[in-house]
Amino acid sequence: MNLLFVIDPLNSFRIYKDTTYVMMREAQRRGHQVSVCLPSDLYWVHGGRVTAAVQTIELLDVDPARYAKGDDAQPWWRQVAAGEQALADFDAVLMRKDPPFDNEFFYTTHLLSQAEREGAKVFNRPAALRDHPEKLDILEFPQWTGPTLVTRDPARIRAFHAEHGDIILKPLDGMGGMGIFRVAADGLNLGSIIETLNDNGRTSVMVQRYIPAIKQGDKRILLIDGKAVPHALARIPQGNEIRGNMAVGGKAVAQPLTARDQDIASHIGPILAARGLLLVGLDVIGDFVTEINVTSPTGFQEVFNQTGCDVAALFIDALERRQPTWLAP
CATH class of the missing domain: 3.40.50.20 (Rossmann fold)
Incomplete structure (x- = not known):
């Protein structure tokens, strides 16, 4: 080719x-x-x-x-x-x-x-890239996500915090862990964080209940043509950091998929593959999907170096299989 x-x-x-x-x-x-x-x-x-x-x-x-x-x-x-x-x-x-x-x-x-x-x-198919914003894509799969709010309304954010006590706030256009804040039950700095992310009601914010399992890692599950790579890449926060992203110093540890990981992947993978998304990265904390990455998912080398699973070979295998039956535009 x-x-x-x-x-x-x-x-x-x-x-x-x-x-x-x-x-x-x-x-x-x-x-x-x-x-x-x-x-x-x-x-x-x-x-x-x-x-x-x-x-x-x-x-x-x-x-x-x-x-x-x-x-x-x-x-x-x-x-x-x-x-x-x-x-x-x-x-x-x-x-x-x-x-x-x-x-x-x-x-x-x-x-x-x-x-x-x-x-x-x-x-990945360009229309699918446009239709699958990485933060908002989880809205299609509520059965696999934790409590989540997307809003411009500061009052709704405060109400969500009052209900759940410990929350994560993040911008919809962030990447690599940028702009992510945690607010615990004491509500310290919640007003300032809302002002920073929300821009006085002009910018939408995603708010999610804090998942304590982040201490064990923010897992990246790679889907190739709808099927999960056997090992996830857990990005484990270091020190006092709440973010596991490798871009902010998270430690990457490859680990076998859990039964829950397999269930998530087997449901979401075929749906996204049918839309022309050959490579997808699911971000999973504990039992919950927190983001769905479609633009340029990574992690191939880290998985290979730690497990010997040749993810690049799996990807080119899928590309070669697709060649005779390319999706019609």
Whole structure:
């Protein structure tokens, strides 16, 4: 297959932990051609097709662990060719631009939807990316979630706190644990936190009952084509931190899925896969789903390094299986 990855700049990759890197490496190992472009490289002109300035690259034989130690002088890729190519001419386009899902990300999904109409096969499917905001997606699956409130109304937030006592507040557009607050039963700083997140009623906020099981980790369950990877990646808060996100220092520990994890995945996975979401990351604390990540889920390398489960191989397996029966635009 001839694959196009829509990505952040190559020089921003931390290849000792990057999921897109191991996707590309596994694809190349199997003989597939790897090309890359930035979202800003996409364009459409009346009478033409969605096109991108692309680089075809070869991943070099390097030890990613060296980059974890700061030894990044050795190049890890080289350009084989460069030029402009319509997205529909690739066998698959993989949207791997990291969040935030801002206006430019949104516009990129519309260009990718137009490419689909022209015959491109895009994963995750751009319409599904738009329809599945990562914080709000849990609203579709209340049987798997804890008490949750989404509102602009400060009075409703205060009432939710009065009912549940210990709560988490977070912005709907946050990522990597940014902007997450805990307010315990004493209500300390609740007013100030509401003002910060709510912007005097102009910004919606998600409020959830605090789940003590966060001390055992915020589990990332990876779904590939609707099926769960056998191991979850528990992101365990460190010190006095309430957030387990790796971006804020959480410790990543791979662990087998529990029976509850399996039940959650077996219900949600096929539904999302049928909508063109080839790769999904469920965030689960204790028994409850707290977020559903669809933009650029990660964790492949951490799971592989700790368990030997080759998640990148499972992903490329799924992509290859999908090729003969691509979803129609």
